Amino acid sequence: MRLSGRLRSALIIGGQGIRARKLRTFLSMISLFLGVLGVVAAQAGQVIAYRALVANSELTRGVDGTRSVYLPPVDGSSEIVMDTIRGRDDAVALLSTSAVIGEPNVRPVNEGASPIGGGGGYGSSMVCDSSGDCVDPNEGKPSGQAIEVRVTALTGDLRRFRPLHVQSGRWLDFAGAPSLSPRLVLNKAAAKAFTMFQVPAEMRVQGGIANSTPRFLGVVDDGNSQPQVYVRSDELLNWLPVDVLSDPQFGSALVLAAPDATELIEILKRKYASIADPRMGDLYVETISAEDLMPGEIQMMRWVFLGVSILVLLIGSAGILNVGLATVGERIEEFALRRAVGTPRLLLAGIVLAETLLTGLLTALAAIGAGIAGLAVASRMFGDRHPLLANVAFPWEAGVAGVAAGLVAGVLGGLVPAARAARIPIATVMRA
Amino acid sequence: MTAVQVLPERQGTATPLLRLVGVTKTLRGQQEPRTILSGVDLTLHSGESIAVLGRSGSGKSTLLSLIGLFDRADGGQYMLGERDITRLPERRAAALRSSEFGFVFQRFFLLKHLTAAQNVAMAMVNGQGWLPRRKRRARALAALDQMGIAHLAKHKPPRLSGGEQQRVAIARALVRDPKILLADEPTGALDTDTGNLVVEALRAATDRGCGLVLVTHDHDHAAKMQRVFQLDHGVLSEVAR
Numbered sequence: 001m002r003l004s005g006r007l008r009s010a011l012i013i014g015g016q017g018i019r020a021r022k023l024r025t026f027l028s029m030i031s032l033f034l035g036v037l038g039v040v041a042a043q044a045g046q047v048i049a050y051r052a053l054v055a056n057s058e059l060t061r062g063v064d065g066t067r068s069v070y071l072p073p074v075d076g077s078s079e080i081v082m083d084t085i086r087g088r089d090d091a092v093a094l095l096s097t098s099a100v101i102g103e104p105n106v107r108p109v110n111e112g113a114s115p116i117g118g119g120g121g122y123g124s125s126m127v128c129d130s131s132g133d134c135v136d137p138n139e140g141k142p143s144g145q146a147i148e149v150r151v152t153a154l155t156g157d158l159r160r161f162r163p164l165h166v167q168s169g170r171w172l173d174f175a176g177a178p179s180l181s182p183r184l185v186l187n188k189a190a191a192k193a194f195t196m197f198q199v200p201a202e203m204r205v206q207g208g209i210a211n212s213t214p215r216f217l218g219v220v221d222d223g224n225s226q227p228q229v230y231v232r233s234d235e236l237l238n239w240l241p242v243d244v245l246s247d248p249q250f251g252s253a254l255v256l257a258a259p260d261a262t263e264l265i266e267i268l269k270r271k272y273a274s275i276a277d278p279r280m281g282d283l284y285v286e287t288i289s290a291e292d293l294m295p296g297e298i299q300m301m302r303w304v305f306l307g308v309s310i311l312v313l314l315i316g317s318a319g320i321l322n323v324g325l326a327t328v329g330e331r332i333e334e335f336a337l338r339r340a341v342g343t344p345r346l347l348l349a350g351i352v353l354a355e356t357l358l359t360g361l362l363t364a365l366a367a368i369g370a371g372i373a374g375l376a377v378a379s380r381m382f383g384d385r386h387p388l389l390a391n392v393a394f395p396w397e398a399g400v401a402g403v404a405a406g407l408v409a410g411v412l413g414g415l416v417p418a419a420r421a422a423r424i425p426i427a428t429v430m431r432a
Numbered sequence: 433m434t435a436v437q438v439l440p441e442r443q444g445t446a447t448p449l450l451r452l453v454g455v456t457k458t459l460r461g462q463q464e465p466r467t468i469l470s471g472v473d474l475t476l477h478s479g480e481s482i483a484v485l486g487r488s489g490s491g492k493s494t495l496l497s498l499i500g501l502f503d504r505a506d507g508g509q510y511m512l513g514e515r516d517i518t519r520l521p522e523r524r525a526a527a528l529r530s531s532e533f534g535f536v537f538q539r540f541f542l543l544k545h546l547t548a549a550q551n552v553a554m555a556m557v558n559g560q561g562w563l564p565r566r567k568r569r570a571r572a573l574a575a576l577d578q579m580g581i582a583h584l585a586k587h588k589p590p591r592l593s594g595g596e597q598q599r600v601a602i603a604r605a606l607v608r609d610p611k612i613l614l615a616d617e618p619t620g621a622l623d624t625d626t627g628n629l630v631v632e633a634l635r636a637a638t639d640r641g642c643g644l645v646l647v648t649h650d651h652d653h654a655a656k657m658q659r660v661f662q663l664d665h666g667v668l669s670e671v672a673r
Binding site for chain 1: 493522541543544557604
């Protein structure tokens with residue numbers, strides 16, 4: 001009760017002090033405002049950049065905790081994957097190869113499945129035998145209306161592990177019977193390519209036994225700049241022997257598993273060890289961690305920005321300190337009077353600290369408000385050009401950092417004036 | 433040492449509100465130590481009014497500072513009721529200043545940014561217990577009403593006359609129902625008529641059992657008190673009447 005009374009007294013008197021010196025309080029807030037805004041911006045920038053990295057990583061690698069198992073292509077590896085993963089819902093296999101969609105027997109417009117419209121290309125996908133002799137599969141072919149894409153055949157719904165955003169149309173349906181006309185979902189780069197070039201609906205998969213007629217279901221954002229299509233593995237394997245995907249010339253396999261799918265991974269390891277050269281060692285299993293995503297550059301930029309902000313914050317604190325000392329000098333009589341009517345020294349110090357803390361808090365709230373408004377404006381103005389800013393929400397961490405910075409500045413700026421206020425002698429002042 | 437001066441009719445009655453016995457105070461600065469109070473004895477009973485006269489620099493305000501626990505004596509004994517508070521820690525002294533004493537100063541010491549009612553209520557916002565805002569305001573208004581200036585409750589000090597300001601200050605001193613009222617030349621900045629009103633307001637407090645110590649230069653005002661003391665070169669002596 002007593003503590004509560006003292007706290008309330010400090011807040012009431014502190015509030016009265018601020019109201020009585022509005023202009024001075026406002027002036028002391030200006031430099032502090034810039035410092036807190038810097039802290040808020042640094043924290044918000046870091047959180048937004050980190051969120052973007054995590055979002056991109058989730059699209060391209062997998063969500064936090066996903067276990068990723070890469071199977072180097074050896075004879076029978078694809079069969080092992082298909083046999084082991086089939087019917088499971090705690091893992092999905094991604095079997096990769098490439099395909100050309102469009103006119104037959106022509107050189108595609110983007111050899112090597114290079115991005116369309118990006119300037120330059122990857123060149124032809126060379127096919128090499130075990131002796132190291134490589135040939136260009138498109139050698140001698142005329143240029144034509146065909147697009148080369150990366151193909152990822154899925155044994156189940158990938159979106160549990162990679163939250164691909166459907167941009168238009170629909171995602172693959174794994175429930176029904178497979179179709180002989182492979183249903184494809186394009187990524188944005190592939191969609192762009194097929195928008196720019198009108199091509200016949202004929203798909204040739206590397207190592208395939210015949211060409212097929214694909215159907216496009218929809219478009220997803222998968223964070224990949226290369227043209228990429230997703231297809232049900234059973235629909236692709238109608239046109240492609242599964243062992244082709246074990247051939248390093250054509251494909252590779254990746255398994256994404258839930259964090260608790262330890263037993264599945266052990267089975268995969270044992271099966272793989274039975275077919276692979278012992279010198280290749282165990283399968284490499286990576287657990288995807290969002291913690292590891294913070295690149296050193298962002299960390300360093302954050303520290304530099306924070307360093308500058310702390311400097312400005314200190315200048316802001318010095319402003320509060322300066323104003324606080326001047327105010328205490330002017331209020332000697334008030335503080336002596338308050339002591340005369342029974343206010344303890346500690347509460348007097350608390351009153352001054354309450355004023356500087358309230359000033360710091362008000363400044364922090366103003367800076368956070370400015371940060372929220374600035375981010376909203378930036379998002380509206382530049383969101384189209386910079387995906388990082390599109391529909392971005394103000395991170396609560398930045399708000400917390402701003403409030404903490406304001407309070408720290410309030411304490412730093414208020415300690416010395418508070419100590420002075422507590423030491424004012426009543427007798428000397430009241431006798432004057 | 434001055435002999436303890438007690439009115440005959442008070443002798444043998446209830447415990448006095450305060451009792452100073454052989455109190456000394458010496459100022460020690462860069463120059464030679466200067467004795468301000470030398471063996472001061474003083475007793476104050478409930479409902480009693482005392483005037484302390486003396487020239488400037490005679491130690492009147494220092495005496496009031498010691499009584500009001502603004503400062504501490506170098507020697508002697510200070511009894512408040514039956515408690516020896518000669519060596520009281522500052523924290524407890526602050527609590528006593530809040531609960532036992534009311535102060536009125538020559539320069540009013542009103543806070544310019546607060547209204548008259550808020551100036552009175554500020555004595556109740558001192559961390560010594562807590563009263564809700566409504567109760568604080570009611571008590572402040574009652575104290576102002578007692579001084580006959582309730583209608584000025586919303587006025588800020590710059591809009592009040594000297595007499596009105598001093599009455600606000602007296603209301604502030606009385607709002608916590610103190611046992612002892614200490615007034616340090618409260619009429620020093622006022623004209624004669626207004627000064628008389630203020631002294632009368634202070635004296636009226638003794639009717640409710642409050643003890644009053646009035647430090648003044650004005651013999652007329654001093655004459656209105658029950659006992660008059662003279663402080664001369666740090667020595668306090670009662671003036672025979």
